[in-house]
Amino acid sequence: MSKALKTIFALILFVIAHYFYPYTSVIKADASNKIKVVDGDSLEIGSTRVRLLGIDSPEYKQYCYDKNHKKYSCGIKAKKYLEDIVKSGDVECKEHSKDRYRRSLSVCYIDNTDINEKMVRAGWAVVYRDEGIPYKKAENYAKKEKAGIWQGKFMRPELYRFANKKKNS
Numbered sequence: 001m002s003k004a005l006k007t008i009f010a011l012i013l014f015v016i017a018h019y020f021y022p023y024t025s026v027i028k029a030d031a032s033n034k035i036k037v038v039d040g041d042s043l044e045i046g047s048t049r050v051r052l053l054g055i056d057s058p059e060y061k062q063y064c065y066d067k068n069h070k071k072y073s074c075g076i077k078a079k080k081y082l083e084d085i086v087k088s089g090d091v092e093c094k095e096h097s098k099d100r101y102r103r104s105l106s107v108c109y110i111d112n113t114d115i116n117e118k119m120v121r122a123g124w125a126v127v128y129r130d131e132g133i134p135y136k137k138a139e140n141y142a143k144k145e146k147a148g149i150w151q152g153k154f155m156r157p158e159l160y161r162f163a164n165k166k167k168n169s
Contacts, residue, residue, distance in 0.1 A: 025095045025104075035086055040078025040124055042103070043086070043093070049103040050093050052116045054135055056157045057082075057125035059164075064154035067146070074149050078124040081148075085115055123148020126156060 036044040040057025043050040057078040058064065064074035093106035108115040119125035120135045123142035126149075127135050143150045155163070 026092060035091060037079055037083045037086060039075065040082050040119060043082075043091075043108070045091070045093065049101075050095075050106050050108065051099055051101075051103040052119065052125075053096055053105045053107050054128055054133075055116050055120055055125040056128040057119060058149060058154065058157050059160055062155070062157065062160050064149050065152040067151045069152065074124075074154060078119070078148070081122060081124045082115075082119060085110065085118060091115070121147070123150045128158070 034044075034046055038044060038049075039060045041052045041055050043052075058075040060075040060079060062073075062075040063071050066072055089110040091108055091110055093104065093108040095104040095106045097105045099105050116125075117135050117138050120127065121138035121141055123145070127133070127139045142148060
């Protein structure tokens with residue numbers, strides 16, 4: 001099967017999953033809830049751990065290189081950007097499933113703005129495998145605008161985790 005055909009097939013499956021099998025529950029956070037940003041793609045709302053579905057941001061300890069080839073802490077910048085987003089209003093996360101760590105895989109919103117997409121569009125996250133196909137347009141925008149991590153060189157977060165897992169074992 002060609003790559004284009006696989007991508008189209010994955011997109012169709014994603015649309016079916018998201019529109020015909022909608023989220024299983026809603027997790028809300030307002031001023032009365034404790035919300036903690038763990039990193040650029042994970043939150044804790046009360047006792048619930050939430051992983052932003054379809055995106056992957058730099059790991060907390062990950063470094064990237066800016067347009068001048070200067071090393072900077074892109075993982076911390078991604079976390080800070082997400083912190084700024086969640087401070088701007090009430091958060092509502094629509095859970096689609098759980099991951100192997102029992103985290104809620106969710107699309108989160110503030111005033112109907114998709115936070116997951118906002119992270120990708122700002123360049124502080126990338127599309128995660130085939131899960132984030134709806135965010136591909138946002139990723140292309142970030143690349144074109146050289147936003148966030150796209151301003152210079154970086155290792156995709158998934159590859160960074162794999163490389164560090166091998167290095168630490």
